[in-house]
Each structure stands twice: as structure tokens, then as C-alpha cells.
Amino acid sequence: MDEQTASGSARRRGRRATGRTDPDPVDIHVGKRIRQRRLSLGMNQTDLGAALGLSFQQVQKYEHGANRVSAPALYRLSNTLGVPVSFFFDGLPNGRRAPFFPAEDPLLVRGDGLDLLRRYLSLPMTIRKRVAALLFSLTDGQPGE
Numbered sequence: 001m002d003e004q005t006a007s008g009s010a011r012r013r014g015r016r017a018t019g020r021t022d023p024d025p026v027d028i029h030v031g032k033r034i035r036q037r038r039l040s041l042g043m044n045q046t047d048l049g050a051a052l053g054l055s056f057q058q059v060q061k062y063e064h065g066a067n068r069v070s071a072p073a074l075y076r077l078s079n080t081l082g083v084p085v086s087f088f089f090d091g092l093p094n095g096r097r098a099p100f101f102p103a104e105d106p107l108l109v110r111g112d113g114l115d116l117l118r119r120y121l122s123l124p125m126t127i128r129k130r131v132a133a134l135l136f137s138l139t140d141g142q143p144g145e
Helices: 023-040 045-052 056-066 071-081 085-087 111-122 125-140
Strands: none
Touching: 023 056, 023 071, 023 085, 045 056, 045 071, 071 085, 111 125
């Protein structure tokens, strides 16, 4: 049974009942995974929100872990972003599965890296091999920058 407050109303369950003000680490992780997948698809928050019937502000709150993603919203996100629901939980400290792609990878988080990767992947394989060979020849034996 819920405890009663001095005013007689039932105490709320969830984050506020515990007195915590910062987001749960799982909510933060799920939000990061949403953002990573959205960016890898070249979507902005407005586009994702429109596809889900949400405002871009709500998407932003999900991505920062400020708002918890409900089970139905997580299901809709997985369909919209083309990943299984488990994708959002991959990489958690006690998780058993390997991440879908490396979490926090600067190449995947920064817009210019994503654009470069998309353009590279759109090239025919023969040209990709030439580009890769060129990059290797330019950086071979030189300190990384």
C-alpha cells in the first residue's frame, strides 16, 4: 500500500519518491543509444519526433535521460529506427550482448564523421578500396593526429 503524506494524498512512486533528481544511469544509456542510432540514420530530432508523434523537445528529453522511455515508446522507437528493442540496452555494464556499434565513438557522434562515413559507404566497392588505400598510404608511418 502507498504511504500517506501529511496532507493525506498518496506518495508518488518512481524517481521523485526516492528523492533523486538526476536521471537513472539506464535512462541515460538508453537515451545515448537513441541518439546514436538517430544520428547514424541522418535524422534530426524533429524528424524522429514527427515519426513518433512527439515534439523534438520530448525526443531531446529522452536522449538526455531526463524523461524515461515507456515500453510502448521504446517499441515504436525500435520500429522507427530499425533496430530490435534490445539494441537500446546493449552495452550496459551487466549486459551480455556486445554493442551494435561502439558506444561513444567520436566518429559516430560527430556530424562530420557521420557524413564522411555515409559518403564512403555510398561509393562502389572498387572506389572504396582505392580511398582506403590512399588513406593508409597518407598515414602509414606517421604519428596519429
